[in-house]
Amino acid sequence: MTETIKEHISEIEAFTANTKDEVENFRIKYLGKKGILNGYFAEFKAVPNEEKKAFGQAVNELKDAATNKVQKLKEELESREEEKGVYGDLSRPGEPVEIGARHPISIVKNQIIEIFSNIGFNVSEGPEMEDDWHNFTALNLPEYHPARDMQDTFFIQTNPDVLLRTHTSSVQVRYMEDNKPPIRTISPGRVFRNEAISARSHCIFHQVEGLYVDKNVSFADLKQTLLYFTKQLFGKSKIRLRPSYFPFTEPSAEVDIYWGLETETDYRITKGTGWLEIMGCGMVDPNVLRNCNIDPSEYSGFAFGMGIERIAMLLYQIGDIRMFYENDMRFLEQFKSSI
Numbered sequence: 001m002t003e004t005i006k007e008h009i010s011e012i013e014a015f016t017a018n019t020k021d022e023v024e025n026f027r028i029k030y031l032g033k034k035g036i037l038n039g040y041f042a043e044f045k046a047v048p049n050e051e052k053k054a055f056g057q058a059v060n061e062l063k064d065a066a067t068n069k070v071q072k073l074k075e076e077l078e079s080r081e082e083e084k085g086v087y088g089d090l091s092r093p094g095e096p097v098e099i100g101a102r103h104p105i106s107i108v109k110n111q112i113i114e115i116f117s118n119i120g121f122n123v124s125e126g127p128e129m130e131d132d133w134h135n136f137t138a139l140n141l142p143e144y145h146p147a148r149d150m151q152d153t154f155f156i157q158t159n160p161d162v163l164l165r166t167h168t169s170s171v172q173v174r175y176m177e178d179n180k181p182p183i184r185t186i187s188p189g190r191v192f193r194n195e196a197i198s199a200r201s202h203c204i205f206h207q208v209e210g211l212y213v214d215k216n217v218s219f220a221d222l223k224q225t226l227l228y229f230t231k232q233l234f235g236k237s238k239i240r241l242r243p244s245y246f247p248f249t250e251p252s253a254e255v256d257i258y259w260g261l262e263t264e265t266d267y268r269i270t271k272g273t274g275w276l277e278i279m280g281c282g283m284v285d286p287n288v289l290r291n292c293n294i295d296p297s298e299y300s301g302f303a304f305g306m307g308i309e310r311i312a313m314l315l316y317q318i319g320d321i322r323m324f325y326e327n328d329m330r331f332l333e334q335f336k337s338s339i
């Protein structure tokens with residue numbers, strides 16, 4: 001008899017359970033009213049006197065083993081439940097991760113940087129708060145030069161020497177002051193103009209400036225570089241350069257790309273011509289090189305400048321420049337990009 005009790009005890013020790021029901025069934029089997037333990041208690045009277053002691057001890061051991069086991073299993077299951085409370089159901093499917101969107105201005109800026117970095121241009125930056133020298137004078141716009149009126153300037157308080165830069169051309173000057181040719185750099189950044197805000201213009205916008213200075217840089221180099229750029233960014237391979245005027249370049253030109261006249265939108269945005277103006281450019285004026293301590297008899301260079309908003313509006317067919325600054329999630333969420 002004691003042998004079978006010992007077998008029960010080892011059975012109890014080996015037992016494991018995953019659910020409350022399994023624990024409960026186990027409890028009923030051993031400790032329930034009609035359970036194994038009570039069965040042994042009922043037999044106690046019939047046990048011969050000399051065996052009673054050993055039998056009683058064995059039954060007590062069985063009782064302790066079963067009671068402890070039930071207690072232990074219950075605690076284990078409860079602590080597992082607590083974990084579930086913290087982590088939820090660990091086997092449930094994962095929640096979809098929302099991919100963030102980049103601002104369209106950043107996407108286009110990064111595209112432009114990538115295109116130019118592939119042909120050896122680095123990226124440079126300058127301050128948004130500038131002095132008169134870097135924004136105007138060094139760029140061949142001395143005081144009282146009428147071309148200063150081309151760009152309505154925000155001055156800082158009453159000091160006319162400190163202003164918010166009106167274009168990224170100021171970075172050209174800083175870069176040439178600090179670096180010797182050969183120079184190949186593009187300078188993206190924010191610029192500021194005292195202009196009324198409308199669907200087409202804003203008082204804050206972004207530009208990318210390009211500068212290439214070396215020996216024997218020619219207008220043909222400029223044209224090829226721009227052609228490469230427009231092919232890469234727009235997938236369009238027809239451009240034209242219209243003579244224009246900028247104080248810091250001579251000769252100067254405005255660059256148009258042939259957009260085409262396939263859709264009604266094409267007609268509208270090109271005013272029926274098929275051509276779109278995308279930037280200004282030219283050969284760096286010798287005065288500008290001299291102002292930056294570069295000898296114009298030894299070196300020549302080209303420069304160009306474009307507005308990022310305008311290009312983003314073309315690429316994404318955005319009709320109102322104000323959309324870029326309104327932080328409307330419904331607008332921004334549409335721009336998922338890997339760049």
Ligand code: DAH
Nearest residue numbers: 167249280281282303304305
């Ligand atoms: N700075 C000019 C503007 O803001 C753009 C520009 C034109 C930049 C010609 C250049 C250039 O570097 O060569 O309108």
